[in-house]
Amino acid sequence: MTTRWLTPEEQRAWRAYIAASRLLEDAIDRQLQQDGGMPHLFYSVLANLSEAPDRQLRMTDLAETLKITRSRLTYVVSRLERDGLVRRETCSWDKRSSLAALTDEGMALLERTAPGHVETVRSTLFDRITPEQVGQLEEICTGIARGLQGEDDGTRAGAEEVPWRRRSSPCSGSPSD
Amino acid sequence: MTTRWLTPEEQRAWRAYIAASRLLEDAIDRQLQQDGGMPHLFYSVLANLSEAPDRQLRMTDLAETLKITRSRLTYVVSRLERDGLVRRETCSWDKRSSLAALTDEGMALLERTAPGHVETVRSTLFDRITPEQVGQLEEICTGIARGLQGEDDGTRAGAEEVPWRRRSSPCSGSPSD
DNA sequence: TAAGTTTGTTTCAAACTTGAACCAAGCGGT
DNA sequence: ACCGCTTGGTTCAAGTTTGAAACAAACTTA
Numbered sequence: 063m064t065t066r067w068l069t070p071e072e073q074r075a076w077r078a079y080i081a082a083s084r085l086l087e088d089a090i091d092r093q094l095q096q097d098g099g100m101p102h103l104f105y106s107v108l109a110n111l112s113e114a115p116d117r118q119l120r121m122t123d124l125a126e127t128l129k130i131t132r133s134r135l136t137y138v139v140s141r142l143e144r145d146g147l148v149r150r151e152t153c154s155w156d157k158r159s160s161l162a163a164l165t166d167e168g169m170a171l172l173e174r175t176a177p178g179h180v181e182t183v184r185s186t187l188f189d190r191i192t193p194e195q196v197g198q199l200e201e202i203c204t205g206i207a208r209g210l211q212g213e214d215d216g217t218r219a220g221a222e223e224v225p226w227r228r229r230s231s232p233c234s235g236s237p238s239d
Numbered sequence: 240m241t242t243r244w245l246t247p248e249e250q251r252a253w254r255a256y257i258a259a260s261r262l263l264e265d266a267i268d269r270q271l272q273q274d275g276g277m278p279h280l281f282y283s284v285l286a287n288l289s290e291a292p293d294r295q296l297r298m299t300d301l302a303e304t305l306k307i308t309r310s311r312l313t314y315v316v317s318r319l320e321r322d323g324l325v326r327r328e329t330c331s332w333d334k335r336s337s338l339a340a341l342t343d344e345g346m347a348l349l350e351r352t353a354p355g356h357v358e359t360v361r362s363t364l365f366d367r368i369t370p371e372q373v374g375q376l377e378e379i380c381t382g383i384a385r386g387l388q389g390e391d392d393g394t395r396a397g398a399e400e401v402p403w404r405r406r407s408s409p410c411s412g413s414p415s416d
Numbered sequence: 417t418a419a420g421t422t423t424g425t426t427t428c429a430a431a432c433t434t435g436a437a438c439c440a441a442g443c444g445g446t
Numbered sequence: 447a448c449c450g451c452t453t454g455g456t457t458c459a460a461g462t463t464t465g466a467a468a469c470a471a472a473c474t475t476a
Contacts, residue, residue: 101432103432133435134432134433141431157442159441
């Protein structure tokens with residue numbers, strides 16, 4: 063088939079998206095690196111752990127929700143562990159798995175860092191778009207994500223998982239990745 | 240001020256955005272790496288050069304439009320140069336600058352790679368959203384980008400630049416970053 | 417015109433990411 | 447129990463990114 067090139071509108075949207083995502087990640091990373099001494103992804107790991115039951119998650123599950131490779135997560139967790147923010151624990155019911163658990167120190171850093179991070183997300187993103195656009199953004203993104211995740215397996219079995227009871231976020235206003 | 244945490248809607252939008260952008264970049268990168276042997280950013284450099292007057296641009300200008308650091312661009316261009324896809328040229332009217340110029344080989348690779356890339360952008364993004372959402376996405380992203388670029392200087396002088404005449408894209412249906 | 421400053425780019429080391437290869441523990445037959 | 451397959455994680459080397467420092471060519475101004 064003769065390539066269906068992007069229309070001018072699509073082209074503009076695509077380029078605007080690339081630019082925005084690059085600038086946004088840079089801004090978030092810069093702030094987090096400055097005030098928390100860590101890149102965005104590291105913060106996300108802490109944030110996700112803080113909301114998990116017992117503040118711990120299996121490596122694979124964490125990688126899955128963060129949309130990153132297990133290999134990448136291994137690195138990040140090792141790094142966080144080295145700094146005492148996370149602890150690895152063995153999984154009792156599946157000897158293959160290992161759990162990443164948020165330490166008190168990690169939780170403390172997260173709580174100390176969250177306000178500045180959220181403020182940045184606000185000033186760079188939400189202050190710039192209307193409430194209506196917030197909804198549009200969510201719809202667009204969930205649509206894209208739905209189409210992309212697990213496209214390798216097709217049988218999207220719908221998260222069944224372990225029936226863990228969800229706790230309320232320990233960070234009154236959750237740290238938001 | 241007591242942190243204004245994200246509302247549930249904002250939270251959902253933010254997380255959906257993070258997920259989507261991560262998945263999208265991964266998909267794009269994977270395809271480009273497979274079929275073109277290079278990551279997305281490298282492709283973008285070639286694409287941008289292909290549309291520039293004489294298929295060449297100053298490093299700084301290129302970095303600016305790509306929203307990346309000069310240092311990062313230096314690396315990318317060195318890499319592309321090593322593979323004969325780009326050539327560095329000295330700038331006649333400003334001895335400090337150096338120009339990155341697309342070689343014929345680079346242009347050929349771009350033309351060979353563009354269809355697959357565009358197809359991927361289409362199937363991962365545009366096939367998943369409505370025409371209306373394309374417009375919404377563009378508006379949202381340009382808004383974010385506008386707020387973010389050059390926030391360091393405040394005096395956004397509005398691109399004055401050299402009055403170069405723009406050529407029409409050499410790739411009939413442009414390669415779209 | 418000689419400082420002193422700004423602008424354009426590169427360099428370098430440290431940090432991060434990728435993907436393929438590897439190991440170990442579960443699982444499903446036989 | 448044994449074999450082969452899948453799943454959960456890590457390792458390792460090669461590739462990429464970051465940020466600070468170094469240079470060099472303009473520009474400014476006394």
